[in-house]
Amino acid sequence: MLSIEGNIVHIDGVRRERVEIDSETGLIIKVGPETGVADLILKEELVFPGFVDLHVHAREDTSHTQDYKEDFKTAGEAAVNGGVVAFLEMPNNPVPPVDDASYQAKSELTHTSKIEIVLYAGIGPNTFPFSKNVPYKLYMGPSVGDLFFTSLQDVETVLEKYKGCFVSFHCEDPKILDDNAGAPTHEARRPKEAEISALDFALTMIEKYNLSGKICHASTKEAMEKIRSAKSQGLKVVAEVSPHHLFYSTESLTEANRNFMQMNPPLRGKEDKDALISALKDGVIDFIATDHAPHSIEEKIKGTSGTPQLDTYGSVATWLMKEHNFSPTDILRVCSQNSGKFFSQYSTFKYGEVKVGFVGSLTVLDMKKENKITKENLKTKCGWSPFEGVVFPGSVTTTIIKGYILKNENT
């Protein structure tokens, strides 16, 4: 049994309480008044239901050709370091999980991780829905990997088969990307219009085929408005934003950092970034999802898209609280509760709240302990971060996984 006393963050506010976790079942067995005696007694720190990230590329697959970038074990370590207690993992691998057998084979590899990982299944030009309930991911246009379409007509032909399924969409219109392929910069080659057009298409597909849709890493002001209006019309759609689009804009780009800040969709203007932060705060956006995409430094210099983000998940949450007035409850909603509920559909555990019967995985933030990101304090195998040099206002001091303390930096 593990007992913790401290400021527990709930949906209706923060209360000093005692939490008991059965380390055998991994479940919370008691939440009640503090006693002054516990394995871990916290002072001003905030104790959240563990953060859950719905968008991670851990790179390992049955081909093992990309294990040099990251694998399930190191991605799990980076997650724990950043306060993430479970994640959903993306299918754009050399051997993509696109049917029951390939999904099962890849799932078995995740057991080297100390945290729970559930896989997305890929939707490609020739795929079919699985026999069991899994989350699906669809790349409309080319990004990293071969799992993509060359036209939106082809996308619709395939989606028809997935009626009623849960589909996550990477929204960039392949035609618009193609039309801009000769533009001088990464952000000009992947313009806002590509996201806006693909988002319109995704929303139409969600309605037409009765899908439950998730819009991945939405990055534009226009997307915020379209998602807001789709939700108000009752469409079954939820949406992610990614830390890099909240923290950086095209104004942050320099000749020296530009390759390391390259991702799909790219960084946008300051007004987009501001719109994302407000939409996240007012509930139009449901999740902070990292799009953790580890590549080696050599690959980044050559121009591969994607950035590693798991190590810094909790740090970004402290920045939103300090710089953008997010309350602990706002953070709980976008980092724990909404994503926890989503993840729980595919797990035997319930994530997202500190309550009896829920998983005993917790994330502790210390808002008084500044945290400067350096290569030395990262656990991702690729060994770098787009946040290197940034001093965040708080730290992840403790991460508890199913009743075991896997990170503890309390002083």
Ligand SMILES: [Zn+2]
């Ligand atoms: Zn991604």
